[in-house]
Every structure is written in C-alpha cells, then in structure tokens.
Amino acid sequence: MNEEADITRQERIEAYVAGRLSEADTRAFNALVAKDETLRADVEIERVLQETLGRGSELRFRDLVQRVSDEQEQGVARGGGAETPVIPIGSGRWRWWAAAASVAVVVGVGSVLMMQGPGSEQLALAQVGSYTLQVRGDTTTVDPTAELLMRARRLILEQKAADAITTLQQPLEGVCPDAERMWLLGVAYLLTGDEIKARSELERAGKAGCSISRNATELHDKL
Amino acid sequence: MTDSEIIAGLGSADQLLQSRAVGTLLRQIKDPLVHYVKQNSGSREEGLEMANETVVALWKASGEGKFELRADVKLSSWCVSVGRNLWLKELRRRRTRGGDNPNMVAGNEPVDGITPYDILNTVEEHRLVSNEMQRAWRAFKKLGSGCQQLFQADLENKPEEEIMRQLEVTNLGSVKVKRHRCKEKWIELYKLEPRIASNREAETVTDERRG
Numbered sequence: 001m002n003e004e005a006d007i008t009r010q011e012r013i014e015a016y017v018a019g020r021l022s023e024a025d026t027r028a029f030n031a032l033v034a035k036d037e038t039l040r041a042d043v044e045i046e047r048v049l050q051e052t053l054g055r056g057s058e059l060r061f062r063d064l065v066q067r068v069s070d071e072q073e074q075g076v077a078r079g080g081g082a083e084t085p086v087i088p089i090g091s092g093r094w095r096w097w098a099a100a101a102s103v104a105v106v107v108g109v110g111s112v113l114m115m116q117g118p119g120s121e122q123l124a125l126a127q128v129g130s131y132t133l134q135v136r137g138d139t140t141t142v143d144p145t146a147e148l149l150m151r152a153r154r155l156i157l158e159q160k161a162a163d164a165i166t167t168l169q170q171p172l173e174g175v176c177p178d179a180e181r182m183w184l185l186g187v188a189y190l191l192t193g194d195e196i197k198a199r200s201e202l203e204r205a206g207k208a209g210c211s212i213s214r215n216a217t218e219l220h221d222k223l
Numbered sequence: 224m225t226d227s228e229i230i231a232g233l234g235s236a237d238q239l240l241q242s243r244a245v246g247t248l249l250r251q252i253k254d255p256l257v258h259y260v261k262q263n264s265g266s267r268e269e270g271l272e273m274a275n276e277t278v279v280a281l282w283k284a285s286g287e288g289k290f291e292l293r294a295d296v297k298l299s300s301w302c303v304s305v306g307r308n309l310w311l312k313e314l315r316r317r318r319t320r321g322g323d324n325p326n327m328v329a330g331n332e333p334v335d336g337i338t339p340y341d342i343l344n345t346v347e348e349h350r351l352v353s354n355e356m357q358r359a360w361r362a363f364k365k366l367g368s369g370c371q372q373l374f375q376a377d378l379e380n381k382p383e384e385e386i387m388r389q390l391e392v393t394n395l396g397s398v399k400v401k402r403h404r405c406k407e408k409w410i411e412l413y414k415l416e417p418r419i420a421s422n423r424e425a426e427t428v429t430d431e432r433r434g
Contacts, residue, residue, distance in 0.1 A: 010407075049413070072253070
C-alpha cells in the first residue's frame with residue numbers, strides 16, 4: 001500500500017474512533033471492522049492512543065508523582081527515614097537545582113562539545129548552569145518574575161531553547177530582572193542558531209549595568 | 224507549605240513547585256494510608272500506590288474546580304479519607320471479580336454513612352490507568368519532540384495553518400504526511416513496549432477485555 005492510501009486509511013480509523021464519521025459511514029465502517037481482523041486490531045490500538053493523548057496532562061502529572069514518591073522511598077531505604085524530604089522546603093531549591101543543573105550541564109555541555117567543539121554555545125550553557133547553582137533565597141512565597149526566570153533557565157539546561165524563547169518574550173519589571181531575561185533570551189537564540197538576535201539581546205543585557213551584564217558581555221564578545 | 228500553597232503548587236505550571244507540593248502532601252498522607260491498607264488486606268506497596276492515586280485524584284478534582292479547601296477540614300485529612308475509599312473501592316472490585324458478590328457494583332456504594340459527598344464523588348470519578356495506556360504513554364515519551372508537539376497541537380484543536388507554521392512546512396500535505404509518520408512511529412514503539420503488569424494492572428486489562 002502506498003503512503004497516500006495508508007494516510008487515508010489511518011485518517012478514517014481516527015475519525016471512526018473519535019466519533020467524527022457520519023451515521024452512515026459509521027455503519028459501513030462497523031461492517032468492515034466486523035469482518036477484518038487487522039482493521040479491528042488497528043482500531044483498538046487507535047482507541048488506546050487517543051485515550052492516552054486525551055489524558056496526557058494527567059499522565060505527565062502521574063510521572064511526577066511517581067518520581068517524587070520513588071525518591072522519598074529511596075530516602076527511606078537509605079536510612080533517611082520517612083521524613084526525609086525529597087525537596088527540602090527551607091534551602092531545598094538551590095540544592096535541587098544544583099543536582100539537576102549539574103546533570104544538565106554535564107549532559108548539555110558534553111553534547112555540544114561532542115557535536116561542535118568548544119565555543120560560544122558551550123560558554124552559554126556553562127554560564128546558565130553556573131548561574132543556576134548560585135541562585136539561593138528560596139522562600140515559600142512565589143515571586144512570578146523569579147519563577148519565570150527559573151523556568152527559562154531550566155528549559156535552556158534541558159535543551160529546550162525554543163520553549164525558553166517563547167517564555168522570555170515579555171519584558172520584565174525592573175532593570176536587572178529584565179537584563180537577566182535578555183541574557184537568557186540571547187543564550188536561547190544562540191542555542192537555536194539565531195546569532196543575530198542573540199547578539200542583539202546580549203548587547204542590551206550587557207549595557208544594563210547589572211551583575212548579569214558581565215555574563216552577557218563575555219558571551220557577546222565570544223560571538 | 225500551607226494547604227492552600229499545596230493546592231496552588233499542584234496546579235502550577237512549574238514542575239519544581241509541583242514537585243514540592245506533591246512531596247509535602249505525600250509525606251503527610253503516606254504513613255496513615257500505608258497503615259490503613261496494611262490493616263485491610265493490602266501491602267506497603269499498595270498503600271504507597273493509593274497515596275499516589277490520591278494525589279492524582281486531588282490534582283484532577285482541583286483542576287476541574289470540583290475541590291474547595293475548607294477551613295474546618297485539613298487537606299491531609301481529606302486526602303487520607305479519599306485514599307482509604309480508593310482502597311476500599313479497589314478491594315470491592317477485586318472481590319466482585321473473584322465471585323464473592325457478583326451483584327455488587329464496584330466502587331459505587333458509600334463506605335459508610337458518614338463519608339462526605341465530595342469525597343465519594345472524587346473516589347467515584349477517579350480512573351486508574353490501564354496497562355495498555357501505560358504502554359502507549361511510555362511509547363509516546365520515546366517520540367521526538369516534533370511528533371509530541373504535533374499530537375499536542377491536534378489535541379488542542381489548533382488550526383492546520385498554525386501547525387504548518389509550527390512545523391515550518393509550507394503546505395497542508397506535508398502536515399498530513401508528518402502526522403501519519405508520527406502516528407506510525409508511535410504505534411511501532413507501542414507494540415515494542417513490554418506489558419509490565421502489576422497485580423492491579425493485570426486485572427484492569429482483564430476487565431477491559433471483558434468489555
């Protein structure tokens with residue numbers, strides 16, 4: 001069967017499972033399903049896939065719950081006791097980030113090095129990883145600006161630079177938070193290969209006169 | 224974290240905040256639930272599983288606006304009650320299938336006369352994840368980000384033109400081909416995924432086959 005016919009068949013199965021076929025088409029399809037075992041199996045698979053997709057956000061959340069639960073259990077197994085916090089509330093944020101960022105930086109920088117050799121991308125990732133390790137001041141009060149910047153840093157370290165770009169589009173209140181946003185945006189553009197935009201953002205961040213401006217200038221000069 | 228911070232954290236888009244909320248809540252409800260399950264024919268693992276399911280049930284109810292924090296009920300107390308009822312529902316399901324009481328409708332009857340309606344409702348609406356769905360989800364996570372985004376866009380009913388821009392293609396035909404190839408890949412990965420059936424999952428699959 002050629003691909004076009006395959007596509008038509010698949011689309012019909014999808015429409016059938018999703019209940020998008022007309023009454024007459026559904027009856028006709030039911031008749032086909034009744035006598036074609038392969039089609040019946042494909043319909044069953046399609047049902048599972050559609051239901052899975054429909055519960056995608058729940059399944060993602062389930063993964064997170066399972067991960068946290070497993071980590072707590074591992075803590076118990078190591079002798080830490082049931083009260084061993086997975087993610088300590090007090091000073092936990094930076095520790096969590098330290099662990100996560102270390103792994104991400106090693107993986108990320110390693111990948112870049114393997115693919116392209118040391119260069120501006122390596123410096124960019126190292127800067128973001130190193131800066132993330134310095135972030136302290138965890139409180140239970142959520143600062144939306146800090147939260148946004150934290151999310152962007154994480155996306156960059158997880159090699160989701162395109163998502164970070166989307167996250168960082170809106171200017172932030174305050175010169176230095178906005179400088180940090182521009183620096184991260186510059187890094188993200190650089191990692192997606194858009195050097196022109198990267199230069200522009202890094203230059204603006206470099207001129208802001210904030211502590212992060214030094215990183216921005218260093219990276220800008222490397223380009 | 225206070226109860227309201229936990230609820231806010233569960234609903235946050237930030238995984239770090241979500242993890243903190245989940246961790247805090249699990250620490251509060253795990254021990255009483257494990258104890259309860261072990262006292263009622265279950266194991267520690269099943270108790271932990273009920274704690275996880277409870278957090279998911281709360282996340283879902285809260286996200287759908289079906290849960291409201293009340294000043295007179297601690298969140299952990301509410302969750303432990305949900306977890307206990309989930310376990311009893313599971314036991315009833317097993318008994319029913321075992322033939323002890325074929326007339327019993329699993330999970331639809333109150334545990335006792337004083338269980339509040341919101342808890343019964345949460346337990347009633349909570350759905351487990353079948354083994355087949357777990358296989359499909361594991362396979363989905365192995366797809367490339369492009370395919371995952373495409374399926375997500377379909378799920379959100381994004382217009383084809385927007386998907387075209389997202390995929391950086393210039394015609395609808397290319398979107399169709401891409402969608403088809405992604406689906407084929409997903410099916411291929413799904414078929415390769417082993418069936419890892421726990422006691423409960425195996426039973427769920429059996430249930431599904433029975434229709």
